[in-house]
Amino acid sequence: MSVFNQPRRRVIQLIILGMVSIIVVRLFFLQVVEKKYAKLADANAVLRKVVYPSRGIIYDRKGRAILSNDVLYDLVVTPRSVKNIDTAYLCTILKIDKEEFRKKIADCIKKNGPVRQSVFSSLLQADIYGQLQESMYLFQPGFELVPRQIRSYPYSAAANILGYIAEISPTMLKDSNYASYNSGDYLGMTGLEKTYESVLMGQRGIQYLVKDNLNRPQGPYENGEFDSAAVAGKNLRLSLDIELQAFGEQMMHGKIGSIVAIDPQDGGILAMVSGPSFDPNLLTGSFRSANFNKLYLDTTLPLFNRAIQAQYPPGSTFKPMIGLVGLDEGVITANTGYPCYGAYMGCSRPIKCEHHDPGHAANFRLALAHSCNSYFSNTYRLCVDAPKWGGIRVGGMQKWAEYMNSFGFGHKIGVDIPSERPGRIPDKKYYDAKYKGSWNSCTSVFLGIGQGEVETTPLQMANAMCILANRGSFFVPHFVKSIDNDDTHLLDKYKQRHIVAHISDEAYDAVIKGMTDVVESGTGRVAQIEGITIGGKTGTAENYAIVNGVRTKMPNHAQFVAFAPAENPRIAVCVIVERSGFGAKYAAPIASLMIEKYLKDSISSKRAGMLKTVMETVTIPDAMRSRSKLDSLNATVIKKR
């Protein structure tokens, strides 16, 4: 019997081995051949947590922190751990009702489930946080306060320069330039925050955590072997003087326009005001989006940085540059005069001049001081029609445009905040296209007095003053003087001196003398400061707007450009006040006050009256002002955190 059954023992053993072989083959496939399971396991169990570094701080030229970090608190909730708490009391502190409380908890559960933390109330206001912190023990362990860094602007100034950070948008997430960002990350959207994002952001750390089946972190993965620590962002040191900036913003209150002040010796921007300005703190904290919408819809366009984005015809402030080209070209000398009797008659249509007494344009210096339209119209025509370029349509126009381009007009200068506009210098191609080849120097004669097709930004005009102040060279205007522990080359381009068109010192002398006369005895006398020689130039750019389809004359834009002290300039300024009439009326006082503030640190008591007038003047038209949310009467509408 036993012998008979011997093969059956073998069969049974074979059945066992067969089944086991199937299992082993399957295991081999699962564990050795197939690689996806390891990835799936990591997806199951490894939580990649980004550790955010604190963002770099921005200091002004005197080492004052003007953009730093503040800590606000989020109230987070773990719905399942909420037990036996005084809901009514919590609701009272948070200023919500029980219905809303229940709804918020339900939302949290819907979003993250009952066992994971969700944000119940983000970026608590200071008073709510204070109350909550005192009685937090009553609401634990269900509720907790979690700190969160936000940006804060202690001086409430320089909003458009510093910029703001915001959560990355879905469109940006799809862009390969932002590949290192994740949904929910914050990054610089405008201003220095954007330009220097790579420096300010620091290095995000990554922590790998093991999580369980309910996504609850359980501890470091592989003892933190793959973790990387967060490195704080680098600090920026600006050439900006925050006190000067705030002073400028105060003066521009109630006005539309801008102030740009640059240190010509290194191109560092001392102040850049776009009026009206706003408190940058509005764009941080819990009311960010509400405030942003208000600013965005404001009729005075506070988010529009006029200093680099608004383009105006420079008007008479252009005349020093016209003169400079004339002197360099040799079509005029410092002694050249022009017989002006109140208008330029060289072209078919007379161009009016403010002066008609003979001799106001007896030489270059006088002509500039009196801002003679005839003189500069003539000078312009002499330049472009100069025989050595073969006439305006052959090379004259082009040569003139090249001069202007080298002065920094007609293209972006390259300031270190985004959204700069190029302005416009019309050239041969422009007129060929516009007038189909039939044009001459009379077609463009208005360029000689800064009108017509030419457009410049306030920054470009301030930079032009630097060129005059430096007698032929400039540094690209910029805000950032240095970066702490800098290992980038971001600032290299601002350290380089640019030489302009090799114009002789004599030519500069003539122009500078003319400009000091403007303030001494010419159109800009209001800008005089005791003990300081100022070179300046007023400008009144005509302003047309299309109203109901008709080109209508609007109040002129007042302009003033200046540099001081004339002997060794330390500040170059451009001021534009829209719709405020003659340049001398508001623009020159503002520029002068800026210079005084910067060079003397305070405004002398003699000029207190002038300062008061400037501060109190409102030039924003009533129709615009009534709808502006920045108007002082309506300012309370904007909530502060």
Place this chain on the structure above:
Amino acid sequence: MNRSQTKLTQGIDWPIVGLYLALVTIGLMSIFAAEYRGDDNVWQNIIHLNKNYARQLLWFGVSIILASIIWLTDSKFFTATANLLYAGGILLLLLVLGIGKDVKGSHSWLVLGGFQFQPAELTKLCTNLALAKYLSSQETDFSKLRSRLIAAAIALVPAGIIILQSETGLALVYFSFFLVMYREGLPGVLLVIAFSAIVLVLSALLVDNKILFIIFSVITALVIYFSRREIKRNRARLFWIIAIYGFCSLFVMFVVPFTFTKVLKDYQVRRIEVMLGKENDPKATYNTRQSMIAIGSGGFWGKGYLKGTQTRYDFVPEQSTDFIFCTVGEDFGFFGSVIFIGIYVALLFRIIYVAERQRSTFTRVYAYGVASIIFFHLAINVSMTIGLAPVIGIPLPWVSYGGSSLFSFTMLLFILLRLDADRQMVLR
């Protein structure tokens, strides 16, 4: 008769004891790995029996006592009381049906003073004894159909009651006794038929039954055509061919659909469909998918003991009981898994070796019964964790967490050791 009292462990089969201890140890380690968290106070947990591994350790202690009692019992006791134990087991199962407690959807647990106990685990032992008793009795002639039917009844009656308790998985184990009966003379063709039946069921589930019917018809027609000469000589052959054809068609067209819609429970149907890849409901596949991820992520060498992320952080449900193999697979990889399965194979082969060296039919049948039960548990349990079998909740012997299972498997094995130690005694 010549058994000496000089040495207590005389005649014990050490290889089996060694393999047994190895498996229990691996079991304890795996349960520990499934539950342990970095900051656990292990001793505290063991003292307070807070954790499964602590309780399993206690069950192991109890098992040692049970094993010692069995070892000290005279082997004649088991032959003498086999039928009595079987009757007792059946009664216990019926009792559970009456006063049992529902645990996770199965009505198969008895509650005794705070401890839960599953008699269905124990009745495997009783059934094995009873079957051995019947097959070894002088009156039984296993070549007769009647004896075979009685043997089958002994094996399947408990299974029937267990199905009524909604523990289909444990009930299926009783089918492993057919392996024993095969060893004792059940015709081999039955194995072939059983295998064919499985193929038939699978094809009935996977292929549309109308298409299957057409396939059967075509095959039958071809068979008849090619064997027409033999059919001319022997008309009976045609009858058999048509009978098989008729049976298969009926089976596919009616029996399988009926079973699936009327007999099996919804969740069982879904599990089978999941295994066959017919259903992709993520909820239904969750267990299997997580278990495959855990095992698959182990790689060749494994992640190292206590380093598996899947097993430690509760991704696999039923981690310490039915899916304990995941821990081995994840922490020790393919290498460890093969060694682990190798331990079972070694044990099975050793038991078969022990079975074949018996003079007593009772011990041989009993030993084969033990081997069959262990083999069935191993094959189904491991297969379900790697997606080869539907998820039927049967434990891995000595490794899965659970007192009932550990006790019954320990007793099953130590009765064999006792019987084997006494193999020199007279024929039973």
